[in-house]
Structure formats: C-alpha cells, structure tokens
Amino acid sequence: MELLIGQMFAGLSLGSVLLLAALGLSLTFGQMGVINMAHGELMMAGAYTAFVVQRSISDAGVSLLVSIPVGFLVGGLLGLVLEGLLLRRMYHRPLDTLLVTFGVALILQQAARDIFGAPSVDVRAPAWLQGNMELLGAPIPLTRLFILLLSLVCLAGLVLILRATPLGRRIRAVVLNRDLAETSGISSRRTDQLTFFIGSGLAGVAGVAVTLIGSTGPYLGTNYIVDAFLVVVAGGLGQIKGAVIAAFALGVLQSVFEFSTTASIGKVLILVLVVVFLQLRPQGIFSLKTRSLA
Amino acid sequence: MSTFLQSRWAAPAGLAAGALLLLVSAPAALSVFNLALLGKFICFAIVAVGIGLAWGRGGMLTMGQGVFFGLGAYIMAMHLKLADASLFGGSGVPDFMSLYGSGEVPGWWEPFRSPVVTLAAVVLAPALVALLLGLAVFKRRVKGAYFAILSQALAAAFAVFLMGQQATTGGSNGLSGFRSFFGFDLKDPANKLMLYSVAAVVLLLALAATRQLMHSRFGELLVAVRDQEERVRFLGYDPATIKTLTYVIAAVMAGIAGALFVPIVGIISPADVGVIPSIAFLIGVAIGGRATLLGPVLGALGVAVAQTSLASTFPSFWVYFQGLLFVLVIGFMPGGLASLPQLVSRLKRRRIERGGKGSATAPATHAPEPAHPAPATAANVPEEASR
Numbered sequence A: 001m002e003l004l005i006g007q008m009f010a011g012l013s014l015g016s017v018l019l020l021a022a023l024g025l026s027l028t029f030g031q032m033g034v035i036n037m038a039h040g041e042l043m044m045a046g047a048y049t050a051f052v053v054q055r056s057i058s059d060a061g062v063s064l065l066v067s068i069p070v071g072f073l074v075g076g077l078l079g080l081v082l083e084g085l086l087l088r089r090m091y092h093r094p095l096d097t098l099l100v101t102f103g104v105a106l107i108l109q110q111a112a113r114d115i116f117g118a119p120s121v122d123v124r125a126p127a128w129l130q131g132n133m134e135l136l137g138a139p140i141p142l143t144r145l146f147i148l149l150l151s152l153v154c155l156a157g158l159v160l161i162l163r164a165t166p167l168g169r170r171i172r173a174v175v176l177n178r179d180l181a182e183t184s185g186i187s188s189r190r191t192d193q194l195t196f197f198i199g200s201g202l203a204g205v206a207g208v209a210v211t212l213i214g215s216t217g218p219y220l221g222t223n224y225i226v227d228a229f230l231v232v233v234a235g236g237l238g239q240i241k242g243a244v245i246a247a248f249a250l251g252v253l254q255s256v257f258e259f260s261t262t263a264s265i266g267k268v269l270i271l272v273l274v275v276v277f278l279q280l281r282p283q284g285i286f287s288l289k290t291r292s293l294a
Numbered sequence B: 001m002s003t004f005l006q007s008r009w010a011a012p013a014g015l016a017a018g019a020l021l022l023l024v025s026a027p028a029a030l031s032v033f034n035l036a037l038l039g040k041f042i043c044f045a046i047v048a049v050g051i052g053l054a055w056g057r058g059g060m061l062t063m064g065q066g067v068f069f070g071l072g073a074y075i076m077a078m079h080l081k082l083a084d085a086s087l088f089g090g091s092g093v094p095d096f097m098s099l100y101g102s103g104e105v106p107g108w109w110e111p112f113r114s115p116v117v118t119l120a121a122v123v124l125a126p127a128l129v130a131l132l133l134g135l136a137v138f139k140r141r142v143k144g145a146y147f148a149i150l151s152q153a154l155a156a157a158f159a160v161f162l163m164g165q166q167a168t169t170g171g172s173n174g175l176s177g178f179r180s181f182f183g184f185d186l187k188d189p190a191n192k193l194m195l196y197s198v199a200a201v202v203l204l205l206a207l208a209a210t211r212q213l214m215h216s217r218f219g220e221l222l223v224a225v226r227d228q229e230e231r232v233r234f235l236g237y238d239p240a241t242i243k244t245l246t247y248v249i250a251a252v253m254a255g256i257a258g259a260l261f262v263p264i265v266g267i268i269s270p271a272d273v274g275v276i277p278s279i280a281f282l283i284g285v286a287i288g289g290r291a292t293l294l295g296p297v298l299g300a301l302g303v304a305v306a307q308t309s310l311a312s313t314f315p316s317f318w319v320y321f322q323g324l325l326f327v328l329v330i331g332f333m334p335g336g337l338a339s340l341p342q343l344v345s346r347l348k349r350r351r352i353e354r355g356g357k358g359s360a361t362a363p364a365t366h367a368p369e370p371a372h373p374a375p376a377t378a379a380n381v382p383e384e385a386s387r
Helices: A002-032 A039-056 A060-085 A094-116 A142-164 A166-176 A178-183 A188-210 A220-235 A240-260 A263-280 B002-006 B010-029 B032-057 B065-089 B095-100 B107-113 B115-138 B145-164 B189-214 B217-227 B229-234 B239-265 B275-288 B294-311 B315-332 B337-357 B381-386
Strands: A132-135 A138-141
Touching: A002 A039, A002 A138, A002 A142, A002 A188, A002 A220, A002 A240, A039 A060, A039 A094, A039 A188, A039 A220, A060 A094, A060 A188, A094 A220, A094 B145, A094 B275, A094 B315, A132 A142, A138 A142, A142 A166, A142 A188, A142 A240, A166 A178, A166 A188, A178 A188, A188 A220, A220 A240, A220 A263, A220 B145, A220 B275, A240 A263, A263 B115, A263 B145, B010 B032, B010 B189, B032 B065, B032 B189, B032 B217, B032 B239, B032 B275, B032 B294, B065 B107, B065 B115, B065 B145, B065 B239, B065 B275, B107 B115, B115 B145, B115 B239, B145 B275, B189 B217, B189 B239, B189 B294, B217 B229, B217 B239, B229 B239, B275 B294, B275 B315, B275 B337, B294 B315, B294 B337
Parallel strands: none
Antiparallel strands: A132 A138
16 A cells, blocks of 8 residues: 555656646647757756755755746746747747757757766755655655645646736637737737747746756756657647646656566656557647648 | 759769769778778768658658667677677677676577578568557658657657666667677778678668659659648548658668668667667758758768767867757758758849849748758648648
C-alpha cells in the first residue's frame, strides 16, 4: 500500500513537472502554432534566475518566493525578444520555427555555459520544504508537493486569464479566427506578443520549480523539452485540459513503467504508447472541431 | 550552360565528374588521416541526401534520422565486435561484455556473427522501423509538427535506451576499438582507402538514385504531396504510401551511412545518434538548399568541414555559430544557398521598383516565384491550410 501510494505520488509529481513545462508550450505551440524548441532553455533561464536570486537573498525561503515572479519575468522577456526578433516573421512556417528556435536553444545553452560555467550549480531548498510528509504511511517529499501545488496554481491562473479576462478573450478570438479577430478591432500583433510572454513566463516558473528537485546546468532544458512536447501532442493542440490529463497520465505511466522495468525501457514504452494513442486519436485527447480539411 | 544542364547528358556527366573528384583527386591530394575525415563527412552527406528527399521534396521534417543512422551503425559495430572477438580473443565474447556484463553474448547479438545477416540487417532494420512508424503516422494523417516531434522523441528514446544497456550496447561509452572489417585490418592504409572509396561510391549511388527518383512520376507526386496533400488524395493517390516510401528510403540511406561510419571513424556511441546529432544533420541540408539534389550534400560537407576546423580551436564559438546558422538560414533564407540567385534577382528587381516609385516596399514575406525549388512557401502550405 505504501509502495503504491509512493509510486502514485512519484507519478503525480513527475506529471506536475511535465505540466509546468508543457503549460507554456501548450499556449505557444497549441494556440499560436509556434514550435518553440527553446522552451527548455527558457526553463533553464528560470532555473538560473533562482540561482542568481538566491545569491543576493541568502534566505532560501524568501529567495524561492521572489524567484517565482522574477523567473516568470525573465522567461517572459526572453520569449518576447525571441518573438519580436524572429518568430513573428515566421508564423506561416511552423516547421521552420522549430529549427530556428533550436538554433536559439543552442545559443542560450552555450551562453549559460559561458556565464555560469559548465558544472551544475545547486539552489538550496528552504528549510520548510525539507523532509517528508506522511500520507497513509508513505513518505511524500515536501519539495515535490510544493511543485504539485505550484503547477496547479499556474494552471488555475492560466485558465482564469484565458476564461475571465479581456486578454484571454482576445487570445481565444485570435486562435479561433485570426482574420475575423482583426476585423473586430483586436490587434493580433499585440495579442501574439502577450500570449508568447505568458507562455514563456510559465517556462521560467517551471525552471524555478525544478531547481528544487535537481541541480541546475546549461542543459537542463533538454531533459524536459521532448517530454513536454509529447504531452502537448498527446493532449491535443491548444487544449489546456488535454495537456493536464496527458501530463499526469504520462507522469504516472512513466513512473509505473520505470518501477516495473528500467528507466530507459520506461522511456521507450512511453513513446510507443503515445504513438499507439495517436493511432486511436490522431488529434490528441481533445481537439478543436473545425471544418478545415485534415 | 542552362541548355547543357537540362540535357540528358548532364546527370551522367555530373556523376562522372563527382566520381573523378571523390575517387581520384581526393585520394591523391589528401593524407590518410584527412581522407578518413572526408570519409566520415561523406557518411553525413549520405544521410543528408535522404533528408533532402524526405524534407525538401516531401515536406516531412525528419528529426530522428539519428535513429536509423544509429541502427545501421550499431548493427555493424556488433558484427565487428563479434568478428574481432573470435579473430583475436579466441573466446568469441567482445571485451566490454566481460567487463560490464555476465561475460556471455546475449542471444540477440548472435545473428550478427554472420556477415550476410549483418549487411541485410543494416538495410532492413532501418527500413522496417521507418515503415512501421511511417505507416502508423502517415496513414492516420498525423503530419507536420506532430510527425517532427514524434520522430524526435524516437531519437531521444533510442539514445536513452542505448545508454541504459551498459552490458549489451556499451552504454554511453558506445562500441569502439574495432580492429578488422570483414577480415581486413583496419590499421592498414590500403584498407582505409578502400573503406573511403566504398563510402564515396555509396554517396554517388545514393545521388544517382535520388536524381532518378526526383525526375520520376513518384518524385513529382512527392512534391505534389508536400504542396497540396489533399489535392493529391482527391486525385486518387494515397499520400500516406508516398510519404512512407520516401521516409523508408531516407531511413535506409541513413542506416547505410551509419554502417560505413563505424569502420571509418572507429566508434559509435549514443552521443552520435540522439536528439542533438539528429537535428544537426538538418542544418547542412538547410544551408545547401533542402529541395535540391546537390544542396544537401554540399551543405553537409561544408558544415562538417567547418565544424572540424572551428570546433577544435574555438569550441564555444562553434556552438554560437551553429546556432546562428540555424537562425539565419532557416529564418531568412529557407531555400538555402541554392536560392541565392533567386534572392539576389528579387532584391535587384525590388531596387529597380523602388528607384522607379521612390517608396515601394514589397514585404519580404511574399515569396512570389511559383518556381519549383521554393520550399519557403511551398513546403508548408498544407499546414497553413490546416489552421
């Protein structure tokens, strides 16, 4: 029983990390059609933000709480620059955005290497997140619980923005029909920028979060990017609820597979599962119903 | 000149010139070391020919060619390890297995003792994997970004899988230390020359085959599928079959390249087959001109040469440079260097227009020429339509 709960929680925790990484992607990839391979590097920037903040604020608890909004800003601003310099020229070429942002990812990785050095750095977790909580006899690491909560908060915030604010209404309008939105007086240019800012900012927050469970290195982003994309693909383009289900499903399945086989075979099984799943539902769990072909 | 390029003699003449250059001039001019280096680059170029076909002509962004490269390479490496072990060790067990594993050869290695099985598997294994993935993906009309991400995930999973199997695939160290190649001593310069020549011939054959394919009905259908998949379907063809077949061809080329890479370079490890090398294959193709025949080859060779000369002296600079190449070429010159004449003429025309009107500004996004090799706009039309 304890083992089962422990495994389930490990899966949920993995899922919450995936969700944090995939939320921003779901926004930029799903809603804007931009395949941002540098999303992982925006996470990495968020993680190094946490490191830098902690160097100036020595109290780990305060620095964590400060890092989260600062990480959001750093990720968001980087994303805004990326969008303004490159991506806005390429909205009609989604596959090419993938390669361009891969180039950006290479540059950012190397920049992090040159600034912070190749070895990984560590961000201290605050005292109130050290140790475990008991849940029906199973130890639950508090850091992972915190990440789970953070991902849920981010999710709630994003849904709130999309559903209940004028900005969210504009974003949804541009996604559904760009031309019609423009004729209604919405600046799709500004909406794109804001969407990208929020999506990239979420990557920054994800980066701050993962400093709690691992060390921070220049290649941190590469560990998450492929899985995050799988989550978005399996969840359905532009579908936040799809991303949520896919993230937790993949997280739990992966931890089950890793537990019953090995880490590497678990990864392979996950991929096979996603391919098989796309056989059944090529558009992911949820899909926008449109009358366009294919 | 252009009439000659279009004549029926152009292709055989080009092939002959290429053969002369690669098989006569290069061995005469280069040292044994540099020739092996060129052999390695040629392996990358063979992969690039396949990518050019699948991506440039077919519009399928294959981000997982490292998998097929790796399959060919690991199959060849397993054979060489087994052959070495029975030739030199006597026990028949490759050295690293007694170090990390049980000291016994696992069952799934055994078939690769036979050279015939190995050579067949080098071709068939990548073909089979590509066929399965291609059918699974294209039959269900999963395309564009979905396919790219799935193929990338395949590369990631493959590399992780290899790293996890320390005892049977050498883990992250990979397989290395080969001494013989089908009975030939790998240290002998004459045999090195032979290996290089084999690679060069394979490249020329791949080019000749690809050219024939491009000029066949199949090649025209492929471009049609890239530009207007739905219309091809309405005409009664099955785009999935066309795409899958192309993907298989590209995979086989990558597999053969991998099999040649192993004896020429002497090592294969997960670092050569994962996500990063898989994407790195693409940049040369993009620079040269993805939709052309020679562009991918020349681009891949150029990038490999630049990497070798720059990366050793300025490793950090090289990464920035590589990143910038991706950004600049794909972002601003999607047709690659092959589209340079077109770009220049368009700029000239714009300048003339501007001179005439004073303030005419044609937005650069409107790529007008409906010309054949204009993947800038043509490559992504179906996706644009899908949203």
